[in-house]
Amino acid sequence: MIQxxxxxxxxxxxxxxxxxxxxPMAVVDIMYNVGAKDEEKNKTGxxxxxxxxxxxxxxxxxxxxxxxxxxxxENNAYTTNDLTNYYCILPAKNIETAFWLESxxxxxxxxxxxxxxxxxKVVCEEFKEHYINxxxxxxxxxxxxxxxxxxxxxxxxxxxxxxxxxNATMEEVKEFFFKFxxxxxxxxxxxxxxxxxxxxxxxxxxxxxxPSGKKxxxxxPIEPKQKQAKFSEIKADVPLDAIIxxxxxxxxxxxxxxxxxxxxxxxxGGNSSRLFQSLVKEKQLFSDITCFHFGSxxxxxxxxxxxxxxxxxxxxxxxxxxxxxxxLTTEQINNKELQKVKNRTESVITFxxxxxxxxxxxxxxxxxxxxxxxxxxxxEKYQEITEADILQYAQTIFDKNNSNTIHxxxxx
Amino acid sequence: xxxxxxxPDIFNAVDFDLKLNPYQHFTLDNGTSVYxxxxxTQEVLQIEFIFYAGNWYEEKNIVAATTNYxxxxxxxxxxxFDIDEHFxxxxxxxxxxxxxxxxxVTLHTLSKNLQHLLPAIAELFTESIxxxxxxxxYKKNQIQRLKVNLKKCDFxxxxxxxxxxxxxxxxxxxxxSTLDYNNLxxxxxxxxxxxxxxxxxxxxxxxxxxxxxxxxxxxxxxxKLPFNPNKNFTKEYHTASANSKKQFIIxxxxxxxxxxxxxxxxxxxxxPDYTKAQVLNNILGGYFGSHLMKNIREDKxxxxxxYSYIQNHIHDTAWMISTEAGKDxxxxxxxETYKEMNLLTKELISNDELxxxxxxxxxxxxxxxxxxxxxxxxxxxxxxxNLDENYFYNSIQTIKTISAEEIQALAKKYLNPEDFYExxxx
Numbered sequence: 114m115i116q117x118x119x120x121x122x123x124x125x126x127x128x129x130x131x132x133x134x135x136x137p138m139a140v141v142d143i144m145y146n147v148g149a150k151d152e153e154k155n156k157t158g159x160x161x162x163x164x165x166x167x168x169x170x171x172x173x174x175x176x177x178x179x180x181x182x183x184x185x186x187e188n189n190a191y192t193t194n195d196l197t198n199y200y201c202i203l204p205a206k207n208i209e210t211a212f213w214l215e216s217x218x219x220x221x222x223x224x225x226x227x228x229x230x231x232x233x234k235v236v237c238e239e240f241k242e243h244y245i246n247x248x249x250x251x252x253x254x255x256x257x258x259x260x261x262x263x264x265x266x267x268x269x270x271x272x273x274x275x276x277x278x279x280n281a282t283m284e285e286v287k288e289f290f291f292k293f294x295x296x297x298x299x300x301x302x303x304x305x306x307x308x309x310x311x312x313x314x315x316x317x318x319x320x321x322x323x324p325s326g327k328k329x330x331x332x333x334p335i336e337p338k339q340k341q342a343k344f345s346e347i348k349a350d351v352p353l354d355a356i357i358x359x360x361x362x363x364x365x366x367x368x369x370x371x372x373x374x375x376x377x378x379x380x381x382g383g384n385s386s387r388l389f390q391s392l393v394k395e396k397q398l399f400s401d402i403t404c405f406h407f408g409s410x411x412x413x414x415x416x417x418x419x420x421x422x423x424x425x426x427x428x429x430x431x432x433x434x435x436x437x438x439x440x441l442t443t444e445q446i447n448n449k450e451l452q453k454v455k456n457r458t459e460s461v462i463t464f465x466x467x468x469x470x471x472x473x474x475x476x477x478x479x480x481x482x483x484x485x486x487x488x489x490x491x492x493e494k495y496q497e498i499t500e501a502d503i504l505q506y507a508q509t510i511f512d513k514n515n516s517n518t519i520h521x522x523x524x525x
Numbered sequence: 526x527x528x529x530x531x532x533p534d535i536f537n538a539v540d541f542d543l544k545l546n547p548y549q550h551f552t553l554d555n556g557t558s559v560y561x562x563x564x565x566t567q568e569v570l571q572i573e574f575i576f577y578a579g580n581w582y583e584e585k586n587i588v589a590a591t592t593n594y595x596x597x598x599x600x601x602x603x604x605x606f607d608i609d610e611h612f613x614x615x616x617x618x619x620x621x622x623x624x625x626x627x628x629x630v631t632l633h634t635l636s637k638n639l640q641h642l643l644p645a646i647a648e649l650f651t652e653s654i655x656x657x658x659x660x661x662x663y664k665k666n667q668i669q670r671l672k673v674n675l676k677k678c679d680f681x682x683x684x685x686x687x688x689x690x691x692x693x694x695x696x697x698x699x700x701x702s703t704l705d706y707n708n709l710x711x712x713x714x715x716x717x718x719x720x721x722x723x724x725x726x727x728x729x730x731x732x733x734x735x736x737x738x739x740x741x742x743x744x745x746x747x748x749k750l751p752f753n754p755n756k757n758f759t760k761e762y763h764t765a766s767a768n769s770k771k772q773f774i775i776x777x778x779x780x781x782x783x784x785x786x787x788x789x790x791x792x793x794x795x796x797p798d799y800t801k802a803q804v805l806n807n808i809l810g811g812y813f814g815s816h817l818m819k820n821i822r823e824d825k826x827x828x829x830x831x832y833s834y835i836q837n838h839i840h841d842t843a844w845m846i847s848t849e850a851g852k853d854x855x856x857x858x859x860x861e862t863y864k865e866m867n868l869l870t871k872e873l874i875s876n877d878e879l880x881x882x883x884x885x886x887x888x889x890x891x892x893x894x895x896x897x898x899x900x901x902x903x904x905x906x907x908x909x910x911n912l913d914e915n916y917f918y919n920s921i922q923t924i925k926t927i928s929a930e931e932i933q934a935l936a937k938k939y940l941n942p943e944d945f946y947e948x949x950x951x
Contacts, residue, residue: 133566135566135896136895136896137541137891137894137895138891138892138895172529173529173530174529174530174532178813178814179814179881180532182812182813182814182881182882182884182885182888183535183880183881183884183885184535184538184884184888185535185538185541185884185885185887185888185889185891186885186888187812187813187885187888187889202892203888204536204538204541204888204891206536207535207536207538207888209533209534210532210533210535212533213529213532213533216529217529220529230826231822231823231824231825231826232826233826234825234826234827235822235823235826235828235829236829237851238782238826238827238828238829238849238850238851239829241781241782241851242782242829242849245781246677246678246777246780246781246782246849247676247677248673248676248677249673318527319527322527350676350779351673351676352669352672352673352675352676353669353672353673382613383609383613383618384605384606384609385606385609385610385613390606393662393666394605394606394662397662397665400665400666400669400670401666401669401670420669420673422665422666422669423669449614452614453610453613453614453616456613456614456615456616457613457616458616459616459635460569460616460617460618460633460634460635463567463568463569463635464567464569464633466566466567467565467566467567467569467896467898469895
């Protein structure tokens with residue numbers, strides 16, 4: 114059970130405080146309700162580039178990192194398709210430093226020209242390091258583009274192409290900031306060796322007078338139900354053939370999401386999972402096979418991705434995957450297997466809660482989803498899924514018209 | 526009126542009185558040492574079995590890692606699936622890893638399920654049969670993974686820089702080829718298993734919420750195993766560093782980045798310069814505010830990240846600078862790196878920067894002393910390196926008191942470009 118207190122400032126900034134006196138540290142986590150899905154399709158990668166710019170100095174403070182390091186702290190941030198999260202961890206005694214820094218960059222950035230120039234290059238190198246200069250690095254660019262027709266999950270957080278980042282202008286940066294980086298579009302979570310009353314005072318002191326902006330109304334295109342299986346092919350200089358298949362699943366807070374998550378575990382959770390046991394160990398068609406999803410807030414994708422054993426034909430590998438799907442969609446799983454994946458899920462949730470940072474981060478995430486209290490109800494949601502639910506959702510998810518497939522061929 | 530230009534007062538992290546919480550120690554009937562730290566906020570625990578069974582002890586390449594990998598792929602009574610299924614059913618995670626001197630088997634579990642899992646682990650140490658068919662699958666799949674990795678410039682660079690420093694026959698410098706996998710024989714693995722696991726030396730580390738009868742439980746399952754706690758492990762290797770110090774390799778004609786590694790030999794943790802060098806390392810490239818990061822990423826934008834670190838080895842080690850930079854700016858990156866090293870030898874760092882680095886390091890340390898899961902790895906590291914809590918308190922004292930002059934003297938001693946091996950892999 115994760116305890117917390119909540120409070121809302123008059124400018125709309127939501128505050129959650131999680132007290133844990135067993136640690137000398139504190140975490141200050143700010144989650145902004147903006148991700149790559151809020152970008153325009155010809156200006157992708159912007160939410161993430163922007164995250165970099167948030168370290169390039171704010172209106173009253175020339176550099177973000179140094180004062181925090183001087184206070185014995187450190188920080189980082191990440192951007193997903195759904196959100197952007199910034200966090201500082203520092204000795205609880207110095208927590209006000211984090212309030213000072215975070216509130217100033219919420220008030221306004223410095224919009225420094227040099228910072229934009231440099232971070233454009235840094236992000237381009239990040240793009241190259243992870244998506245161009247790695248075998249199979251382009252697979253998710255292609256898959257997102259194939260699976261989504263209109264929804265902005267069509268592109269990756271890093272951006273569709275380098276040029277979108279290279280061409281970002283200061284005007285666009287400013288516009289983006291004032292549209293999304295508003296107190297009423299953010300959640301502040303403070304966790305660790307802190308007292309709620311003092312944190313409320315600090316929040317009022319540092320964030321209280323930041324004016325709230327125009328409320329951002331998210332109005333994303335709705336992905337129409339897929340009516341036909343989609344295929345694509347890539348030929349590249351990679352050592353092994355690979356296959357990737359995805360299926361649309363339900364949004365984060367629906368029952369279908371929890372069922373899909375358990376299905377992912379049944380197929381891909383560890384070495385006793387179905388795909389590993391059948392396709393890697395028994396049939397020896399793949400050297401690696403995984404099943405996963407990204408935990409997307411809006412309807413996401415369940416994925417099976419594998420590398421074929423040299424000499425195995427694509428058609429045979431794919432057929433073997435389909436046989437496993439056939440089994441899951443025609444035979445109800447037994448209670449023991451369902452219990453196994455639920456137990457694994459319980460473990461993961463409990464282990465995640467060890468880390469103060471992870472508790473802070475999850476509180477922010479659930480608040481963003483609509484209710485921080487969901488953090489204590491997750492396990493229940495998984496427990497409610499029955500064998501019959503798994504069968505029913507498997508049938509819905511693995512409808513053949515709902516699938517997207519890429520055959521990735523090695524040309525060497 | 527709030528003055529936003531003025532930073533709030535801070536408590537200087539160097540004034541924290543850091544304490545390293547002790548572990549409890551007991552021995553099992555067969556003399557096996559157990560180290561425990563009880564506590565934590567969740568009802569979970571981690572138990573780690575450490576064997577002196579790293580690649581330090583193998584006669585033939587990759588025997589140690591393969592034996593470690595196959596430990597849970599079949600015993601006299603259970604096949605690989607049964608074993609995995611058992612741990613998975615209890616929501617537990619059983620991992621194994623092979624390092625240079627040691628190899629490990631690690632269990633993460635909810636505390637309530639421990640009793641169902643300990644006997645299954647004990648079985649792995651005496652009853653594993655390392656089945657031939659599992660070995661065949663392993664070989665085939667590892668060769669495939671290797672082929673993919675060999676396309677990556679960072680993978681190649683990591684292998685080669687270690688080879689240049691330690692030599693291809695040294696445990697820290699050797700690496701694996703397709704041929705090595707193909708040459709593996711089950712009999713050799715069984716021999717290694719028998720000598721270094723079943724009759725090997727094992728240390729047990731447990732952290733988290735422990736059941737009150739933990740000693741009894743461990744004794745029941747592990748106290749009678751034929752381990753050799755007093756086994757003497759003396760095997761010496763000599764490093765044979767490369768003659769040529771500069772290498773440039775094109776691994777991928779179409780590569781858009783180069784993996785750069787710049788490294789020199791460095792003594793082990795018992796050397797008096799070790800902790801001081803950690804401070805200098807931080808300043809050079811150890812954190813986001815380092816000179817390398819500020820210049821090469823934050824000023825020039827040549828890379829997504831550049832770091833320096835001292836490799837965490839038990840024996841003599843290496844000081845490494847590592848980055849992936851745009852293909853056209855690799856040369857400039859190397860040049861700037863040497864420039865930064867040189868500056869540290871020429872100029873004293875400011876009191877202001879020194880104070881910042883000290884606070885940062887101490888604040889960070891404070892964060893790593895938080896809870897049993899954080900503290901145990903530190904103790905394990907000390908115990909395996911034959912160090913005690915004095916090392917911890919001396920390190921803190923060093924960080925708190927080191928002067929700019931000492932840092933400059935260290936830079937002069939260790940940051941000479943001619944001592945460094947330099948490698949770029951495109």
